[in-house]
Amino acid sequence: MSDLNFFFEVLIGGLLSGVMYSLVALGFVLIYKASGVFNFAQGSMVLFAALTFVGIMEQGIPFWPALVVALVVMMVLAVGIERVVLRPLVNQPQISLFMATIGLSYLLEGLGQGLWGTQVRALDLGIEDMPNETIQTMLGIQVSTFDIFSAISAALLVGLLALFFNKTRVGLALRAVADDHQAALAVGIPLQHVWAIVWAAAGLVALVAGLLWGSRLGVQFSLSLVALKALPVLILGGFTSIAGAIVGGLIIGASEKLAEVYIGTFTGGAVAAVENWFPYMLALVFLLVRPQGLFGDKIIERV
Amino acid sequence: MKKSVLASLAIGAGLLAGASSPSPVMAQAMEQxxxxxxxxxxxxxxxxxxxxGGFMDYMAMVNARDNGVNGxxxxxxECETAYDNARGVECYERLKGKGPxxxxxxxxLSTGITYSTFEKGTADKVPVVSMGYGRGDAMVGSVFPYTFPLVTTYWSQNTAKIKFIGMKEGGMDKLKGKKLVNVYHDSAYGKETIDILNKQAAMYxxxxxxxxVAHPGLDQKAIWLQIKQFAPDWVILRGWGVMNPTAIKEAARIGFPREKMLGVWWSGSEEDMRPAGTAAKGFYAAGFHPAGKNFPVxxxxxxxxxxxxxxxIEAERMGTIYYNRGVVTGIISLEAIRTAQEKFGKKPLTGEQVQWGLEHLNLTAARIKALGGEGLVQPIKTSCNDHExxxxxxxxxxxxxxxxxxSDWIDADKSLVRPLAEESAAKYxxxxxxxxRDCSKEM
Known part of the structure; x- marks a missing residue:
């Protein structure tokens, strides 16, 4: 394989990994847009959603009905979170909401594993995670069919969310709530409904991310750790932009893979696991230059 | 009034006397x-x-069937460590003084926690037993009196793995010029065999x-693309948890044959293979015991x-690799207690006394058969200087x-491992x- 082909293989592999990171980052963005809070529980929601789906399938329910039931569970969970956790915290400092999501994270991890067990489970979506022969023949590089499927799924999800939040009244209400809770309430926007809808959308994103990541890693506790991959994406892309989550994911995915291969080789292995720290370093540098991220809203506060 | 005061004093004195005098009810409970x-x-x-789960089930079975170890x-x-070193140390401190x-x-059950607790164990006279994990040089009992990397250390296992690869290649001389890759968990556990592998590379x-691979190893694409570039003949996988199925799937994606992948025993459980699906078929792993339920124990x-x-634990997990490893641990641990009881009496023993049992363990094939572990446990004979x-x-x-x-039991290359362990132990x-310690005086 030529060096150029290898470079493109690393680059494309990185971009497709980035799409997987974006999927997780999307959930964070939705919650942040609606409530201005970093949802610490997003990773746990991914785990809970995947565990629920696999758990339901283990009861003998076929794929599609299990998917619908898992989605309903995530919706009910969203309404429950709004009622029990968020509603009492309206107009409270954002740090209180953040702390509540930390508690929620532990609750969901415990609840999911308590209900469905701690065993590692396989999840087969029927998509082969092997190099796509057509691409290999045409371009001479190996790209997994599963990665292509993930990228298409992510694109569809983003399109759906963009339509929902930009072309519907709920989307308009969301933008108003994100701007100012109290002002939104004052003009009659039902804050509770908006929050429940946004958490339900985050639940949908968690379910899709859980299925795709779970299919690759197995459904197990480690799914909750995929959130770690989303953090530099959010810093880079901005916490309030769906497009930012996608672009940030692509940049992080591609750059970390290229760094692992080329910096790792350059240092002769002296610097270990470049892939793990490079995205954070990149995000940190980016923070110094553009604190709000690529697509984030610039916050101007009068003091 | 005066009478009642005197009565109260008498009752109080009686209570005090009762509290300070020995009572048969307070005799030491027959519990270990x-x-x-x-x-x-x-x-x-x-x-x-x-x-x-396997370890506790074994102890529960011995309690139910035999009324414990000699009564x-x-x-x-339990104490939850979440595989975290700090919590492991906390658990050690919380539990070391419990029981009579x-x-x-x-x-x-963690190389990191072993490194964090073995010196404490030596100071407290509590044996730290790292069966199939921990630091390799701790087999030198003269330097590590309270650390027991029983059955097989990572170093020993590693030499057996190279022997196995040699067998597959048609002889150890065929290893010359071959290319091997070691994909390891970036932790104390993962790094444990780097030196010995380098030495073996020079030797053969x-x-x-x-x-x-950094914890937890969710995405290894870039690493496996580099492996593809390197085009190795064999890949040794020193994974743990989710890192294992991810590595196997990545190997499949670059078209690396799983029949040329060999895992450490922490990469060789059912939980490591099932998430990888068909990609795992053909993968080899080392083991110091087999899976399966067809053992009397x-x-x-x-x-x-x-x-x-x-x-x-759930009944369906009986007979899995991890479960059986727990049962093996139970068999060996309780045999060490039984051995110590032969010297110190059939009573609850201190850590110091159990250390003697661990150091004088002689688990013969006949004894293993009597315990119902034939084919599950390998014979073990320890000594003051051999804690493996x-x-x-x-x-x-x-x-x-x-x-x-x-394969049958493949012996470790002790002529390589032992001098390395002694050198490292002497340095420590x-x-x-x-x-x-002068082990010749401790027979």
Whole structure:
């Protein structure tokens, strides 16, 4: 394989990994847009959603009905979170909401594993995670069919969310709530409904991310750790932009893979696991230059 | 009034006298305490629950079937470590003094926690037993009196793995010029075999390249693309938890044959293979015991514990690799207690006394058969200077559904391992100002 082909293989592999990171980052963005809070529980929601789906399938329910039931569970969970956790915290400092999501994270991890067990489970979506022969023949590089499927799924999800939040009244209400809770309430926007809808959308994103990541890693506790991959994406892309989550994911995915291969080789292995720290370093540098991220809203506060 | 005051004084004096005098009710309970630093949560929960589930089930079975070890009932308490070093140390401190005589021994089930607790164990006289993990040089008992890397250390296992690869290649001389890759968990556990692999590479003339994977190892695409560039003949996988199925899937994606992949025993459980699906078929792993339920000891666990609803783990996990490793741990640990009882009496023992039992363990084939563990446990004979005792490894292959043993016991290359261990132990002793015990005087 030529060096150029290898470079493109690393680059494309990185971009497709980035799409997987974006999927997780999307959930964070939705919650942040609606409530201005970093949802610490997003990773746990991914785990809970995947565990629920696999758990339901283990009861003998076929794929599609299990998917619908898992989605309903995530919706009910969203309404429950709004009622029990968020509603009492309206107009409270954002740090209180953040702390509540930390508690929620532990609750969901415990609840999911308590209900469905701690065993590692396989999840087969029927998509082969092997190099796509057509691409290999045409371009001479190996790209997994599963990665292509993930990228298409992510694109569809983003399109759906963009339509929902930009072309519907709920989307308009969301933008108003994100701007100012109290002002939104004052003009009659039902804050509770908006929050429940946004958490339900985050639940949908968690379910899709859980299925795709779970299919690759197995459904197990480690799914909750995929959130770690989303953090530099959010810093880079901005916490309030769906497009930012996608672009940030692509940049992080591609750059970390290229760094692992080329910096790792350059240092002769002296610097270990470049892939793990490079995205954070990149995000940190980016923070110094553009604190709000690529697509984030610039916050101007009068003091 | 005066009478009632005198009566009260008399009652008070009587109570005080009663409290200070010995009472038969307060005699030492016939119980031996075993700490269980489990991890039921976190990314490695499958290993923690399987291993300690098997260990606790074995102790429960011995209690139910034999009324404990020579009449001394095993008792235990769980402490959640989540595979975290700091929490592991906390668990050690919390549990070391429990039970009538303190902890019999401590099984960290983590190389990191072993490194964090073995010096404490030496100071507290609580044996730290790292069966199939921990630091390799701790087999030198003269320097590490309270650390027991029983059965097989990583170093021994590694030499057996190279022997296995040599066998597959048609002889050790065929290793010359071959290219091997070591994909390891970037932790104390993962790094444990780097030096010995480098030495073996120089010895046999193969090229070795090491690739660290940071915890938890969710995405390894870039590493495997580099492996593809390197085009190795064999890949050794030193994974843990989710890193294993991810590595196997990545290998499949670059078209690397799984029949040329060989895992450490922490990469060789059912929980590591099933998430990888068909990609795992053909993968080899080392093991110091097989999987399966067809052993008398497991049938007794089924009869006395699981069938009565008293199991410490789901019944369907019986016979899995992690579960059986816990049962093996139980057999060896309780035999060490039994050995110590022969010297110190059939009563609850202190950690110091159990250390003697661990150091004088002689688990013969006949004894293993009597314990119902024939084919499950290898013979072990320890001594003051040999805290490993066994050293042999079997290899198994995943057929897509289950593990199949594909080799007999393959002995470690002790002529290589032992001098390395002694050299490393001597270095440690010098650093810490330890004067090694004279084992010739401790027979």
């Amino acid at each position: 305490f075993m700490p269980i630093p489990i991890y039921r949560t976190g990314p490695y929960a499958a290993g923690g629950t399987g291993y300690f 001394v009932k095993m008792i235990w308490e 005589t303190g902890a019999a021994m401590f099984h960290p 003339g193969f090229e070795i390249k090491h690739f660290p 497991l049938k007794d666990i089924e009869k006395f514990v699981q069938s009565k609803g008293k199991g410490n 005792g066994g050293g042999a490894v079997k290899f198994q292959q995943w057929d897509g559904e289950k593990w199949t043993v594909v 002793a010098k650093e810490k100002g330890i004067t090694p």
